[in-house]
Each structure stands twice: as C-alpha cells, then as structure tokens.
Amino acid sequence: MYVAVKGGEKAIRNAHQLLTKRRRGDTGVPALTLDQIAEQLAISVARVMGEGSLYDEQLAALAIKQARGDLIEAAFLIRAYRTTLPRFGYSQPIDTGKMLVERRISATYKDLPGGQLLGPTFDYSHRLLDFALAAEADGEIEAPVRRTPIDEPMPRVTDLLDDEGLMEADPVSAEDAPVGDLTREPLSFPADRDLRLQNLARGDEGFLLSLAYSSQRGYGRTHPFTGEIRYGAVEVEFFAEELGFAVSLGTIKVTECQMVNQFQGTAKSSPKFTRGYGLVFGQVERKAMAMSMVDRALRWEELGEEQVAPVQDTEFVMSHSDNIQATGFVEHLKLPHYVDFQAELELVRRMRGEWFAAREAEEKASRNQKEAAE
Amino acid sequence: MTALNQTSGQNQTSAPLAAGFADPVQDAQRGFRTIMNAMARPGSLQALATGGLKPPAPLTPVVAAIALTLFDYDTPVWLDVPFARSEAVKTFLRFHTGAPIVSEPVEAGFALIADPAHLSSLGKFHQGTLEYPDRSATVILTGQTLSNEGPVHLSGPGIETETAFSTGPVSLAFWDQVKANNAQFPRGVDLIFAGSAEIAALPRSTMITVREA
C-alpha cells in the first residue's frame, strides 16, 4: 500500500537511496564535473540562476547535477539555499550602458552608434544536428574572428529615440525611493512596476514565453519592435556605509532587452513610442524578450489603455509566474488525500443512491400512469 | 553619536551599552510564547522571563524583553515623552533591534508608553484598515500592576466565559478608549500591559464590561 505506508520512514530512506543511485547512472560513464556543466550548459545554468534568483554559476551547476538536469527542481534548490543566506543590503543599480558588450543587436535601425554586434547566437544557424559533437573528443575549434574593440560608446537605442522626444521618458525615481522586494514583503495589489519586473525576472521562462506569444497573436495590444538586445558583463557595486562609497563586488553577465512599441496616444498621453523592459542573468535571450513584452502589456493602466487580454491581467500574471510555487502546488496532488476523498466517496455514493431512487420512482409513476390509461 | 544629537539634559550616552539577550534564539522564543499566550488568552497574567536584561531606565527588563522579541528594522517604533527623552533608551533599542524610531504615532508598528497615566488617546496610533486590519499598531504600556480582580470584565475570543481584570496606572478615560477600540473591530490597536515580572494583553477582539462595585 502506497499511502499510510506503515514503516514510512524506512520507505522514504530507501527511495532516496535509489534516487542517489539513479542520479549517478552508469558508473562506467565518468561523472559530470561542475565546471563541465557551468562551461558547456551555460544557458541552463543561467536559467537556474535567474529563476532561482541567485547569481552563482558553481552553485547553479551543482543544483543541475543534483536535480538530474531538471531545471525547475534545480532553481528550487537554489531558492531554498538562497533564503538561508544573511542579507547585507541592496546593491547599487547596475548600469547596462557601461556593459562590456558581447552581443548587441537592434531590429529598429540598420546601423547605429556602436554598431550591430552579433556575438554568440543560435540565430541564422541551420538547425541541423551536428554529429561531429557526438564524437567523444573535442575537435579543433577555429578561433572566431571578432571585431577589434572600438572605443566608441554603445548608447542604448531607447536613449537615441529619447533624444528626439519620440520615446517615452524613462521614469526617474529618487535615489532613496524604496524599491519593492517581494522576497521580503508579501505581494499585494495593485503592484507597481518595480514589483512586477522583479516578479517577471524570477518567473518561469515557458510561462512568460506563452504570454508574450499570446500578445502577438492578438490577445493584447502590443506591437513590439526589438529596440535592442544586449548581452555582456556589468559591474555590481555595493554602497558600504562604513566606507562612505560604493565598492565593486564583481561582474555578472546579463541580457537586457528593450522592446519598443508604437503607441497611438490617449487622452492621458501623447503619441510616441513606449517601452517594455526585460533583464535576466546570463544569455537567456528568449526570456528577456518575453519579459519585456509582458512588462509592456502590464502597463496598460498607466498608459490609459483598455484591459482586454490575459497578458494584461497583473494579478493573474504575477500570481502564476513563479514555477517554484506552481510546481509545488501541482505536485502536491501526489500527497495522500484519502481523508478528503473518503468524505467525497460518502457524498457521491449518497447522491448516486438518491439519483437512482428518484429515477425508479419516476419510472414507477409513469408505469402506473400507463396502466391506469389502459 | 555627536553631542549635537543629544536633545536631553541627561548625559546617558557615555554609559556602557547594556547587553541584549544572553541566548538570542531561545530567549526570544520564550518571550514570544509568553506574549502569544497572553494575546491568545486576554487578561491572563503570564510570567515573562527577561533573560537577565538590565536595560536603561525607564525601560524595564520586561519591556526590553518584549522589544527584543518583536522589534527589528521592519517595525517603526514610537516612544512617549519619557522614553523619547532618554538617549540611552533609544541607543539601546536601536542597537539591539535596529528598529527605526518615528516621531509620528500613526507611522508606528509598536508604541512604547513609559507613562500610561498620561496617554491621551489610543486613536492616534495606526488602527489598520478594513482591508488590512493587521497593519494596526501594538501599544505596550509600562509599569503596570496587574490583577485578575476588579471591576473590568473581559469576554470574547480566548476567554471561556468571562475574566475579571484590572491594571494601572492608566488614564481615567482609558477603559472608554478600550471599549471604543473594540467597537471598531476588526480595526483597532492591540494592547500589551507590562508588569514587573508578568504581562497581560488585550487584543482588539476583547469585549469590555465595567461593573461598578
């Protein structure tokens, strides 16, 4: 019997022992090292860092290894670890304008200051399985030709549009304005953009992807252009009270996406371009794009648009974006529920009894009626 | 802290800072269970272990134990005049709890009252809203003499039938204020009475009947 396992403690121990064995697989095959995972499964690692909300490649690699490659389980391991870490404060905002850029593309301009920089991308590759990769040993990898670094600054496309007044101004908030943090405060609605962006940044890639897709297919009102996607390293700084100035904590790699949306204007606001914003750890470009589209859709109220689609529904989106919460609740249905099921059994049996009794009575009545008529 | 910040005539800042809980984890847990029991059983007297605290006056060990158990940098605290006048009290609270000390009563999550006889009103504290009644303040009255005899009778959640209760010093209008506080349930403040070794509490849910002898 699976529920009410008598000797449950022992059963759990044994199940975990078996999992350990299965996780390792055939011991004739060398075990994965964390470096192998971090180096060669970099996008998985980045996704786990993003959805796990902790930037640490080695820990994310460990989580992926421990989770047998289940990325949601891995993100969950990271989240659970993250909550136990002491908090020292909040870092300074990162400046993506000063990013050490490895990739930067814009779909809105053919050329622009700083130029287009394709960088490492699957775009334009032919999706043909590369059987050479199946060979055990590495072949020679030709050194890629890279543009000689130019000393030209790489302004963000949205800043270029801004100069003409065509782009909505980036809302500037006071230095000391509090920034919401949904890991410290329970979520309540209405939720401002800071909380929405934090929620989306931690949200499930697949969920955001589908929501963004739905907005393109007409469930929403976004008509997005990729203003810019940039990926590279940025410095993280922390203001040390006791020193009185900001110190560098190191660099992290992020992808930033700014979607530009045509906006016809409303009574509240003149015609112009508006933006949606996405920022994720590592090169998780798909999610950065989806995030920026969902962010824009969620701004309907501020821009005086109508709410017509699921992607614009802040409470719906924010309440269901977190895959750690979602997987927990969906999977909790595996837990024993037999007490409640017993209550339902009794009710359904009783209702069936009543239903059949009623039908029998009906049939009897119509038989009697017939007999009386004859 | 510079001399400029000292608003009081008493120069207490030079005194060494009094220690916090000897065992922060277990002392806070015991303190909390006592406060929880008091809140869950309105009017009952609950002995509070103070973990050897020797806070600066007018803080008492019992009040300091409540503060160290419940306050931190997420809980703005309002102090009445005798507390606010003492730099040593503020330094003690800031150092051991990190709680911001606010000057507007309505901004406070907790209010510490050194002189309850002169507490003018409970209405000046955050009463919570109908949608978020939990956002109201908890008011802690110091130096109380508590007993389960007296003209005040309590009933409601946490009380099987009825409990007699008295505490003091409190202002003349106090019990009328407590009745008014209960009348606006679910809004309203919650009260903790700190005696010399024990505490009692009156959440907003408790109904008050005063019977003249």
Next chain:
Amino acid sequence: MTAQQKPLDEGEYNFAYLDEQTKRMIRRAILKGIAVPGYQVPFASREMPMPYGWGTGGVQVTASILGADDCLKVIDQGSDDTTNAVAIRGFFEKTAGVETTFETSKASIIQTRHRIPEKDLREDQIIVFQVPIPEPLRFLEPRETETRKMHALEEYGLMHVKLYEDIAKNGHIATTYAYPVLVNNRYVMDPSPTPKFDNPKIDKMAALQLYGAGREKRIYAIPPYTEVKSLDFEDYPFEVQKFDKPCGLCGAENVYLDEVILDDKGGRMFVCSDSDYCEERREAGHLGPMAADPNAMTLAGGTSDQHSEEPAR
C-alpha cells in the same frame, strides 16, 4: 545587520531552520492573526527546503513558535506515519532537535494536514494547520483584490448563494471538506481541507489554532474558546458525516474512518483515521469487529511495530 543576527556557517542552520528575522516577522503575523480571529494576515513566506503545497506554511509557523522544551507531533491524514508527516517530523528532529511523539496527549504542538485528532485538545496545546488555499471565497471569486473587499465589507452573500444552489440542486450542501466557517461572528474562514466531520472540534476548542499557508503567504488564527460556526441555513442545518460501522480494529464509534480496500472483490474495512487514537484504544483492550481478520492484523501489526520504532530522544 542588527546585533540579533548572526551569519550561518555553510551547512549549518539556525534552530528550527528559519533565521531570527524571519521568525520575528512570522511571530508578529501570528499575534495579529490572534487579535483578529479568522482574518488572513499576509506574511513574507520564505522558500523552504520542501515544496510549496507540501506544508511550508505550517512548517514556518511551527518553526517560529517551537522551543527547545516543546514536544512535537506531526500528522497527515490523521496518521503519524504517512510519508509527508514523516518528512516534516524528520525536518524538525534534524533542525531543532526537539522531542517528538505519536501520542496526542503528550504533544505540546501538533502540526497537521487534513485532520484534527479525535481526543479533545487541552489549553496547553497548540495545533498548527497546513493550508493550501486559505481563501474560502477563492473558488467563487479568484481575485484577491475582490475577495479582500468582500472580507472588509463582510459581504458573504456569494458564499451563501453557492451553498444554497447546492441545496436546490442536490438536496444538500455538496461540500464535504474545507467546509467554510464563520469565526467570532465576523470572518468567513477556510478551516483547511479537513473533512467537515472535524468542524465541530474547532468551535470553542481549548487549544490555540494556528493556520499557515506558505505558497499563498497567509497566516490566520483562532484563539481558544472562540465561537466558530459552520455555515448553514435554518431549514438545512449543518450536519457531519456519520459512519454506519465502528472502526474495524478498535470498535470506536463517532470517529472519522478510512476506507481500506482489502481485495479486488469488493472486500473493504473501515478503520480509525486517527492512528494514535486507534492504537490507544486497542492497547486498552477494545476490539473491533474485524480485529481478528488477517488483513486487519497486518494493519494493526504494522502500526504497533512502527510505534516501537518511535525515535527516542
């Protein structure tokens, strides 16, 4: 950082796992919950090393109230030996080193999912419920923004309409568990998915009741002796499920029973859902009608074997 925080070493956790700042935040939420019985207090629920939906709310509440001298009992479906009860009890044994027990009367804190022990709880006990969906109005109105207004304005008409529609359609209310209650004549509350059989137990209970919903980030409470009324109508009064047989093992009547399927030919027996209660009765010499059945022997035997393996601390 305040003086009360200390950083953790790698692989070493604070007493009962949660850091002190988190415990304080939860403790404050508990106090507000007690002050406003039945009202759901939002709290900044933490990620726990177990999945959301598997008791993280109850675990956070227990971790915040638990002390070194407490004795903890954990049940799921009424039993101490179900998988999740075992896992949660193990968690507190490991992180807090507290004494644990299977005996209801010995426990100072009982964490539960889906049941309330048959034995009356005492004033010196606390029962902690794990709650999946704390909002009783959620299935009538999914939006938090709306349900919060309904609670604020005490607008519970929708709930009564739903229950009445049940009666109109089926002749009775078709809610068998998580049956809504009115607390202290003010808040409609979800008593967690306990069968409605257990609803009368939470009315004027001597023990303090704490409810924790981790994923939904809500804590609520019912102080001792608080009036808790199951919603009903004058012409359709609330009634609990009745079993027409006693427990097959111990012969107890008026208790909640589990249906155990014995074979594929329709053979089944009914046994106490509260395993500790059943065992105590059998030890006192009570025998049910199927106590001599070979299947029953396995069930009963398994239970008492496990009992003897109870971790000694």
